[in-house]
Amino acid sequence: MSQIIHTPVLLDAVMTYLAPEKGESYLDLTAGYGGHAGVVLEHTQAPKKAVLVDRDQTAIEALGEFKSLGARVIHASFEEASQMLVQQGEHFDMLLADLGVSSLHLNTSSRGFAFSQDGPLDMRMDQRAELTAATVVNIYDKDSLEQLLRTYGEEPRARAVATAIVAHRPIETTAELARVVAGALPKGSKMHPATRSFQAIRIAVNDELGQLERSIPLWLRLLKPGGRLAIISFHSLEDRIVKQAFADVAGDRYDANFRLLTKHPVVAAADEIAINPRARSAKLRVLQQK
Ligand SMILES: C[S@@+](CC[C@H](N)C(=O)[O-])C[C@H]1O[C@@H](n2cnc3c(N)ncnc32)[C@H](O)[C@@H]1O
Numbered sequence: 001m002s003q004i005i006h007t008p009v010l011l012d013a014v015m016t017y018l019a020p021e022k023g024e025s026y027l028d029l030t031a032g033y034g035g036h037a038g039v040v041l042e043h044t045q046a047p048k049k050a051v052l053v054d055r056d057q058t059a060i061e062a063l064g065e066f067k068s069l070g071a072r073v074i075h076a077s078f079e080e081a082s083q084m085l086v087q088q089g090e091h092f093d094m095l096l097a098d099l100g101v102s103s104l105h106l107n108t109s110s111r112g113f114a115f116s117q118d119g120p121l122d123m124r125m126d127q128r129a130e131l132t133a134a135t136v137v138n139i140y141d142k143d144s145l146e147q148l149l150r151t152y153g154e155e156p157r158a159r160a161v162a163t164a165i166v167a168h169r170p171i172e173t174t175a176e177l178a179r180v181v182a183g184a185l186p187k188g189s190k191m192h193p194a195t196r197s198f199q200a201i202r203i204a205v206n207d208e209l210g211q212l213e214r215s216i217p218l219w220l221r222l223l224k225p226g227g228r229l230a231i232i233s234f235h236s237l238e239d240r241i242v243k244q245a246f247a248d249v250a251g252d253r254y255d256a257n258f259r260l261l262t263k264h265p266v267v268a269a270a271d272e273i274a275i276n277p278r279a280r281s282a283k284l285r286v287l288q289q290k
Contacts, residue, residue, distance in 0.1 A: 007103070008035030009279045010232060013266045014096065015039060017286040018228050024093035025049035027085070027222060029078040029215070032102045033062045037071075040094065047071040051090070053081040055126035058104065077126065079211050082218035091224040098232045099212065101125065101202070103278060113202060115178035115194040121171065123205045133201050137177060142166045152209070152237065153200030160184045161197055174198075199235065209237055216245040220258070223289040228261065230286045239265065239283050246287050261286040 008014070014036055020026065020043035028037045031052035041047050047069035053076060054060055060075045067073045074081045078097065105113045105125065112122030112133055121134040140148070142162050149158035164184035171177050178194040185193040203209060219229050233239040243265075250258040266286075268279035 007276045007278075008039070009098065009276060009282045010266060010268055010272070010284050011036065011039060013284050014230055014232070015043075017230055017261055017266075017284070018094045018096065020044045020094060022046070023049070025091075025224075027051045027053070027090075027092040027095045029053050029082070029095065029097040029219070030099060031063055031066075031073075032056075032059050032098065033104065034066060036096055036098060037063075037066065040096070041066070041069075041071070051081075051085065051092075053078050056102075056105070057127050059102065077211060079215045079218070082215050082222060086218050086221050090222060091227070092222055093224055093227050095219050095222060095227070095229045096232075097212075097215075097219070097230070099208070099238055100234045109174075112174050113198075115174055115181075115192060115198050118173050118175035121174060121177060123202045125206050129206075131205055133177075133205050134172075136201050136204055137165060138170050148204050149197055149200045151200070152203040153196035153198075154237075155196040155200060157185055203237070209241060212238060212241050213245075216242070220249060220287075220289075225289055227289045228286055229288075230284060232282050232284050234278075234281050234283075239285075242285050246285055250287055256290070258287050258289055261288050 018040060020040050022044060023046050024044050026040050026044060031037050031054050037052055041050055047066060050071040051074060052063050052066055052071055053074045055077045060073060063073045101113055105111050109117035109119035112119040121132060121137055123133040145165060146158045146162035149155040149161050155161060161181050161184045164180050168180045171180060181194040181197045223229055231242045233242055246260055250256060250260040262285050265283035268282055272279045
């Protein structure tokens with residue numbers, strides 16, 4: 001069931017680097033619809049040593065099938081879940097974080113993630129969270145909007161987009177927002193003109209970069225000796241954080257506690273991208289505790 005609605009990216013590479021052995025323990029920090037988890041757990045044959053985390057209610061319901069096999073399923077942000085697991089003294093052989101949104105988020109118009117479909121301005125991964133895209137779009141002042149579009153969307157015309165958004169308030173739907181953003185930008189790029197702005201607003205609503213920055217140090221503490229931590233990122237802002245955090249702790253020095261298993265990030269081959277366009281921007285980096 002799970003594989004049908006979400007195709008796991010870079011699955012072969014994830015399996016090669018995590019290299020699950022029978023009986024090993026697994027923490028999936030973004031378990032989603034269990035695409036990666038299902039395959040890892042087939043190899044370990046030990047669902048009781050699995051913890052699956054997601055902050056999305058729909059994903060948590062889909063993960064119920066693993067619960068009945070004995071896996072622990074946690075409905076929380078990965079930062080909160082990791083803090084709790086550190087406090088509980090847990091350690092794992094394998095950790096996986098496959099960042100960002102799922103295909104189901106993007107394909108469900110009512111979740112408000114997609115500029116290609118009309119829906120409410122929501123974009124929350126965790127439906128219990130207070131901050132929605134509607135607040136960012138309709139309440140934030142122009143300077144904050146400009147800053148956010150520039151930083152999280154790398155939108156070169158952030159000022160023009162922020163000005164247009166403020167001028168068209170209130171903006172109620174994703175289609176309306178996409179039209180306003182497109183109207184503020186020159187035509188002609190291959191990419192939809194609202195791509196960068198939607199990314200920026202989504203990152204802000206879900207505090208995606210803050211979650212990642214604060215969680216990587218916790219993930220290092222959750223590894224067993226010999227344990228592997230794999231992170232798949234989908235844009236340069238995330239990848240920069242992962243690359244830097246890994247470089248800070250891994251090295252050839254005798255006292256470094258971690259080694260990098262991927263000197264360069266692993267990316268998807270053309271045949272995977274043809275089947276799963278979402279894989280186009282995926283980058284996998286893996287670290288191992290010595
Ligand atoms: C790309 S999907 C994961 C798909 C999964 N690997 C699979 O194969 O089915 C990312 C998932 O991570 C969740 N997510 C993203 N950021 C999160 C965070 N900070 N804490 C918890 N879950 C998060 C999203 O709700 C989404 O379900």
